[in-house]
Amino acid sequence: MNSTTSSSPTPSGGRDATGERRDWFRFDRADQWGLALLLALGVAVGVVAWLLAPIIGWAQGDPLAVPFFSEVEVPGLAAAGIGHSEADYSLLLSDPSTGQRMADLVPGVVYLLLVSAVAWLLLRVMLTIGRGEPFDPANVRRLRVLALVLMAGWTVAYFVEATCTFAILADVDLESAGVEGGPRAALTLPVVPFVTGLITAMVAEAFKAGTRLQDDVDGLV
Incomplete structure (x- = not known):
């Protein structure tokens, strides 16, 4: 007597357990957790x-x-007749006051709040995309707030950091160390967050157009 055995097909070639072709660009639950x-x-x-x-x-x-x-001053360069630019470095205060310690913590708190806000907004946007609702009107608001946080928030944080640095150095006797003109700092504006914010603002406008298109399609159904 002949006997036959049947076996279920093994998923292969980019297919899942049901035999459906897997969409590698789909933002599924595993991607959300990741x-x-x-x-x-x-x-x-x-x-x-x-x-x-x-x-x-x-x-x-x-x-x-x-x-x-x-x-x-770099004696070796001066002896060779070679000039050099001003330098960026860190002063190590061996006995800072409580006020100086607190001022040092303030910029970090501001940056942490900004990073937390960016992370929360990104997560909320991606969760709606995972639900198949990328053009949810709330996403336009979230992206606009994200753009504002990146452009304005990081700029404010930079000036908070500079202000705290000057406040810390105000209690340091720099003249006895031969530094004239008081504390100074190099101007390094947060260009990358600002540009990223501009791009995010443009993406928000694209999502707004997509939301209007989605409303028009829903109105035709």
Whole structure:
């Protein structure tokens, strides 16, 4: 007597367990969890770098590193008749006051709030895309807020950081160290976040157009 055995087809060639062809560009639940974990990791790194590390250094009595910008003397270059530019370096304050420690923490708190806001807005946008609703009107608002955070928020954070740096150095006797003209800082505006914010604002307008088109299509059905 002949016997036959049947076996279920094994998914292959980019197909899932049901035999359907897998859409590699679909933002499914696994991708949502992966993005959420990645964004959470970014916020966690910010907490460690901007909050925990300074606080632990404060508790251990470590010197306070303050960015500084001034002229420096390099005897070897001077002896060879070679000039050089001013330099960016860190001053290490061995006995900073409580006020200086607190001022050092403020920029980190501001940057952490910005990173948390960016992570939250990105996650909310991607979750609606995962539900198949990329042109949800709420996404236009979220992208606009994201653009504002990147452009205005990072610029404000930069000036907060510069202000705190000058406040810390105001209590340092720089003249006794031969530094004239008071504290100075190199001007490095946050160009990358600003440009990224502009691109995000343009994407928001594209989503707005998509939302209007989606409304028109729904009205025809």
